[in-house]
Amino acid sequence: MSLMTNYSASPLIRIENLCKSYSLQDANGKTITNQILFNLNLTIYQGEFVAIMGHSGSGKSTLMNILGCLDTPTSGSYWLGEKNVAALSNDELAHIRNQSIGFVFQGFNLLKRMTALDNVATPLLYAGVSRSNSRRQALELLRRTGLENFAMHQPNQLSGGQQQRVAISRALVNRPPLILADEPTGNLDTQTSREIMLLFAQLNCEQGITIVLVTHENDIAAYAKRLIRLKDGHIIVDENNTAGVVSDEIA
C-alpha cells in the first residue's frame, strides 16, 4: 500500500470502511441480509489508471456503481475530491454524475432511436448547454474518436466497437476528471477491445484523466498502471501493474 505515496497528485477517490449489503426476503418472508462489500479502504489519485479484477459475483460492479454515484453504500464513507458523497442531495449527485464522472458500461447503454450525435450531446443538455452548442461539441468529440462519419447513425446501425466509442465520447463530453468503465470490452472482440483500451490509455496519458476499469481479462488489465483484486467483497491485492504493456504501445 505504501506504493501509492509516490503520487504527488491529490486523492480523487477515498473510501473508508465501505460496506454494502442487500436485504432480501426469503421464501418465508423473513428478511435476510446479504453483504457484498466488506470494509473496503481505497484511495485513488488523480491521473491513475486502475484495473479492478475479480471473479464474477465478487462485488466489482457493486463497487463501481457506488463510485459512480449510481448507488449508495450501506456504511462507510466515500470522498470524491473534496466532497463527502454520503452528504449530497439527489440533485447534487446528479450534478456529479453529469460533471465529474463519465460512466462506460459493458452493454454500451446508448439511448435507442437517437443518433450517435444526440447521444453524445445529451449530457451537455443536462448541463444546461444549448442544443446547437452541445451538438457542436459532441461532433468535435466524435471526430476525435474517429466516428465523424457515423454521427447521424443510430446505435443499431453501429458495430459494438463503434457503439462503445460513442459511449466513451458521451462519457467524455463534459470533460470529467474521472472515467469509470465496468467491463467496457466485455462485449467486444479482441481487436476491437485493443482499440478501446488504447483509447483509454491515450486519454489517461495525454489528458491525465483518471480511469478505473473493471475487467476479468488479464490482457485488458495489462493496460492499467495499478491492479486491484476483489474476492468475495474484500480487496485481496492492490499493487503496481508490473506487467504493463501500455508504455510500449503508446511510445
Add this chain to the structure above:
Amino acid sequence: MNLFAIITEALRALHQNRLRTGLTMLGMIIGVAAVVLMLSIGQGARTKINETIAAMGSNLFIVVPGATSSGGFSFGSGTVKTLTINDAYAIAELPSISAASPVTTGNVQLNYAAKNWSTLILGTTPDYFEVGNWKMESGTTFTESDLRSAARVVVLGSVTAKNLFGDEDPVGKTIRITNRPFLVTGVLMAKGQSLTGRDQDDNVFIPITTSERQITGNQFPGSIRYMLVQGKSAEDMDIAEIEITQLLRQRHRIAKSKENDFTVRNLTAIADVATGAAKVMSIVLGAIASVSLLVGGIGIMNIMLVSVTERTREIGIRMAIGANQRAILTQFLLEAMMICIMGGLIGLLLGIGGAWLVSQVTDMLIVITLGMVGLAFLFASAVGIFFGFYPAKKAASLKPVDALRYE
C-alpha cells in the same frame, strides 16, 4: 436542461412511439370533442329558451276559461265560454295590473291576388302587441279607434306575410279574409317558436270587435279564448294573481265552496321551469362528456405507466449521464401533457365541426363560446397533469442503479 430541450426530448419520444401516442390521444380527442359538442348543444338550448322568454314579454299571466286541469298548462278546451271581453277590461283596471288583452281565435282562409293561405286569426286589442312584446317589421298595429269602430284592418305575422306577399310590401294592400276585404296596417317581426313549440309567426291579428261581428261569429257574445295580462312589477306577481282570481270569482258569482271556472297561469313561473330544465340538461350533458374525458385521462395514465416501465432502462441511462429528478419528471409530465394538449386541440376542432354538423342536420341551435373552448382546453391540460404526474413521479424517484439494472 432548459425547457426547450426537454420539450424536444418529449416530442422525440412521442414521435418514436407514434402508434401508442395516437391511440392514447384518441381517448383525449373523443373526450374533448364530446365535451365541446355537449356544452354547445346545452348552451344552444339555453340560449334558445332565453330568447323565447325574452320575446314573450315580462310579468305575464295567461287567463283561460275552465278549471285547472290536472294535465297542466293548456289553452283551455275551447268549449268553455266563461271568460268575456268585459272580464279583461275589468282586470285591466286592477291596481297591480298594467294591461289585459282579450283574445279570440279561429281559422280562416286568406286571399291576396292569386294566392291563398289558411291560418290562425286572433281577435284582440291594440294592447296585445305591447303586452306580448311584439315588434313591428313595417307599418303599425291597429288602433283603439279601429277597435271601437270594428274596422276591417289586419296585422300580419311574418310567415303569413311572406306566404301571401313574397317580397312585396304588404302595408297598405288589401287582402281578403273569408272573402271580406281587410286593409293591412303592419307586419310583425318574427319571434320563432313558443315554449310549447308552436310557430308564433303564422297568424293574423284583427280588432276583437271586428272578429266577433264579422269573422268568427259568436254564439256566446263577448266570450273569449284567453286573455293576456301584464302585471305592473315582477315583485307583485303573487298579489296580482290573487287580485285577478278574486275579481273573476266575484264577476262570475262563484260560491265560496265552488271551484274557479277559469285558470290563471303565471308565464314567468313557466319560463323559470323551462330555464331550469335547460340548465339541468346542459349540466347532465356536460357530466356525461366529462366522464369520457376522465376515461381518456385514465387511458393516458395507463399508457404513461406502461411507458415508464418500458423505458426504465432509458431513465437509468439518463440519470447516469446527469439527469436530475426534476428533468425526468418534467420530461414525462410534458409527454403526458403534450398528448393531452394535442388531443385537446384535435378534439376541439372535431367538437366544433360536430356541432356545426348537428346545427346543419337538425334545427337545433348550437352555441360555442370562447369560455367553452377555454374550459375544454383547460380540462384537457388538467387531465394531462393529473394523470401524468403519478407515472412521471414514479419514473423520477427511481434509483439510478435499479433503473439501469432493469431488463
